[in-house]
Amino acid sequence: xxxxxxxxxxxxxxxxxxxxxxxxxxxxxxxxxxxxxxxxxxxxxxxxxxxxxxxxxxxxxxxxxxxxxxxxxxxxxxxxxxxxxxxxxxxx
Amino acid sequence: xxxxxxxxxxxxxxxxxxxxxxxxxxxxxxxxxxxxxxxxxxxxxxxxxxxxxxxxxxxxxxxxxxxxxxxxxxxxxxxxxxxxxxxxxxxxxxxxxxxxxxxxxxxxxxxxxxxxxxxxxxxxxxxxxxxxxxxxxxxxxxxxxxxxxxxxxxxxxxxxxxxxxxxxxxxxxxxxxxxxxxxxxxxxxxxxxxxxxxxxxxxxxxxxxxxxxxxxxxxxxxxxxxxxxxxxxxxxxxxxxxxxxxxxxxxxxxxxxxxxxxxxxxxxxxxxxxxxxxxxxxxxxxxxxxxxxxxxxxxxxxxxxxxxxxxxxxxxxxxxxxxxxxxxxxxxxxxxxxxxxxxxxxxxxxxxxxxxxxxxxxxxxxxxxxxxxxxxxxxxxxxxxxxxxxxxxxxxxxx
Numbered sequence: 001x002x003x004x005x006x007x008x009x010x011x012x013x014x015x016x017x018x019x020x021x022x023x024x025x026x027x028x029x030x031x032x033x034x035x036x037x038x039x040x041x042x043x044x045x046x047x048x049x050x051x052x053x054x055x056x057x058x059x060x061x062x063x064x065x066x067x068x069x070x071x072x073x074x075x076x077x078x079x080x081x082x083x084x085x086x087x088x089x090x091x092x
Numbered sequence: 093x094x095x096x097x098x099x100x101x102x103x104x105x106x107x108x109x110x111x112x113x114x115x116x117x118x119x120x121x122x123x124x125x126x127x128x129x130x131x132x133x134x135x136x137x138x139x140x141x142x143x144x145x146x147x148x149x150x151x152x153x154x155x156x157x158x159x160x161x162x163x164x165x166x167x168x169x170x171x172x173x174x175x176x177x178x179x180x181x182x183x184x185x186x187x188x189x190x191x192x193x194x195x196x197x198x199x200x201x202x203x204x205x206x207x208x209x210x211x212x213x214x215x216x217x218x219x220x221x222x223x224x225x226x227x228x229x230x231x232x233x234x235x236x237x238x239x240x241x242x243x244x245x246x247x248x249x250x251x252x253x254x255x256x257x258x259x260x261x262x263x264x265x266x267x268x269x270x271x272x273x274x275x276x277x278x279x280x281x282x283x284x285x286x287x288x289x290x291x292x293x294x295x296x297x298x299x300x301x302x303x304x305x306x307x308x309x310x311x312x313x314x315x316x317x318x319x320x321x322x323x324x325x326x327x328x329x330x331x332x333x334x335x336x337x338x339x340x341x342x343x344x345x346x347x348x349x350x351x352x353x354x355x356x357x358x359x360x361x362x363x364x365x366x367x368x369x370x371x372x373x374x375x376x377x378x379x380x381x382x383x384x385x386x387x388x389x390x391x392x393x394x395x396x397x398x399x400x401x402x403x404x405x406x407x408x409x410x411x412x413x414x415x416x417x418x419x420x421x422x423x424x425x426x427x428x429x430x431x432x433x434x435x436x437x438x439x440x441x442x443x444x445x446x447x448x449x450x451x452x453x454x455x456x457x458x459x460x461x462x463x464x465x466x467x468x469x470x471x472x473x474x475x476x477x478x479x480x481x482x483x484x485x486x487x488x489x490x491x
Contacts, residue, residue: 008221008230012214015462019210022316022458023203023451029308030200030301039298 112154116368123371124149124363127261136268140241140359144261147363160364167364170357174249174256174365179358180242181326186351187242187453188306188330189343191421195446197301198294201401202413202444206451208397209417210459212237212390216382223378228252231463233379236263237386238456239270239418245362246323247460250468257366258376262383270423271430273384274391278415278431281395286402287435289410291444302335313458319468320461327457390418394448416445419452 066086073086095103105111127145131138147167150158157165160174173179196202213234220230232252235244236259244263248256266273279287306328314321333343398414412432416424428445 004221004227005218008218008227011227011466012217015459015466016207016211016214018317018462019207019455019458020204022313023207023455025312025316026309026454027200027203029312030197030203030305033301033304033308034197034200034297037298037300037304039296039301041296 109154109156114154114368116372117152117154119372120152120366120368121149123366124152130265130268137264139355140264141268143356143359144264144363144366147360148366149363151364151367158364159367160361161367167360170361171364173357174245174361175253177246177249177322179354179361180246180249181322182354183242183351183358184323184327184457185330186346186354187421188327188332189334189346190351191327191331191334191450191453192446193305193331193450194297194302195294195443196448196450197297197305199444199447202447203451203454204401205394205397205414205417205448206453206455207417207458208414209390209394209448209452210238210455211393212386212388212418213456213459215389216386219385220378220382223382225375225378228467229255231467232259233382234386235456235460235463236266236379236383237390237418238452238459239263239267239387239390239420239424240453240456241267242358243323243419243456243460245358247463250464254370255375255379257362257370258379259383260362261366262380266383266387267420267423270387270418270420271427273387274415274418274424274427275431277388277391278395278412278427281392282399282411284435286399286411287432288439289402289407290436290439291408291410291413291441294443299335299337303332306331306335309454313454313461317458317461317465319464320457323457323460324454327453387418391415394418410439410441410444413441413445413448416449417452417455419449419456421449421453422446424452425449 070086124145127141127148130136131141131145147158150156151160151167158167159165160167160171162168213236216237217227217230217234220233221227225233228251232244232248232255235247238244241260241263245256245260248259252259310321310325310328313324330343330346333339333346394414394417395411396414397417398409398411401409401414402411410432412428413425415431416428418424425442425445425448429440429442432439432441
């Protein structure tokens with residue numbers, strides 16, 4: 001076996017030892033980190049109080065407001081409610 | 093100036109590439125077309141083999157000034173990024189930004205599988221010396237077994253720049269062949285019972301550990317192997333961008349635009365070094381054969397170490413995840429999952445295999461660091477190289 005081949009085998013042995021050494025140090029470092037800084041589950045999100053779903057066909061507050069405003073406007077303008085349409089109500 | 097019709101026609105003919113092309117360049121154009129075919133139609137690492145193939149094609153067109161050695165040529169400028177080790181670390185920055193070290197942190201002993209897979213590097217080193225390469229060349233060839241393209245290019249540019257082209261092509265070609273190379277070796281070295289082992293679910297890891305990890309790895313590894321700092325430091329910086337949560341823009345840029353741009357520059361630069369003089373040699377065939385040996389031995393080393401861990405842990409480790417110890421992220425992990433699922437379709441090994449897979453990235457970078465510590469000139473590229481870059485920049489400014 002020539003010298004170069006022997007050298008390459010020696011180098012390979014040393015290099016593998018160095019890699020295992022470095023990575024073993026990393027393993028213990030990671031274990032230490034995980035031990036010192038353990039995972040904590042995030043606190044559960046507070047649940048919002050569930051409101052009973054409104055019946056689909058029941059008029060909402062906005063619908064009622066629109067109906068009232070439409071009738072008042074119709075009365076004020078002396079028109080029938082069907083002649084004008086209030087489409088949106090914004091509260092301040 | 094008087095020109096006759098025949099004289100003008102002759103002059104135009106002599107100014108074309110056809111008059112200057114030689115047989116070596118014709119063969120290399122064929123090689124370029126094969127690479128393009130493999131990339132486009134066979135989908136073999138297309139993101140790399142396509143620009144490498146096209147770079148090779150342009151470099152072998154006579155009078156195009158696209159060879160890596162053509163001073164002032166476009167690809168010569170790109171090649172400076174390889175020569176001065178700028179591009180591979182930037183790729184590592186992007187890889188770090190893309191990598192989740194969570195599975196590794198949840199099961200840190202899988203780092204040993206990343207180390208075991210480096211056995212392929214060292215058996216190939218011995219094989220290369222046996223075939224007549226010197227130790228520096230053999231180291232550059234052996235690192236192909238790390239299945240990590242940027243690391244292969246980084247080491248080749250430092251230890252054996254004249255072998256850069258065949259080493260890069262072999263590394264990326266075999267990386268694309270991981271799904272074909274690994275499964276037969278994995279099946280051959282494991283029993284059906286071992287392949288069916290189901291591993292326990294990974295523990296969650298705190299975000300603080302994920303943030304501290306890249307900093308600690310950089311300090312420990314770069315103090316032990318300073319030569320590896322450009323690669324490992326950038327890998328960990330990219331990962332810190334990802335995990336810190338305060339650099340969203342840098343993280344996004346690193347994992348998308350930057351890595352894509354650098355990949356184009358790196359692959360074109362490698363392609364431009366594929367000239368007939370550097371590629372059509374007996375050494376290239378030897379490197380291709382040694383590259384295959386490197387991948388096979390790396391896979392076998394990982395699987396055999398996985399078997400050992402399985403025995404020592406009382407059957408809690410599936411040895412198939414050992415094959416993912418070669419880098420090739422995430423393809424090698426997918427192969428572990430696929431071979432495991434063939435035996436038992438309810439066995440999900442992917443996340444377990446990601447641990448050794450990312451460990452392989454660290455392992456191959458450490459292996460590179462060991463080679464550079466042993467054979468590299470710690471002062472290289474040194475101040476004179478930076479002066480060389482400065483002179484190139486100054487000549488551009490003067491123009």
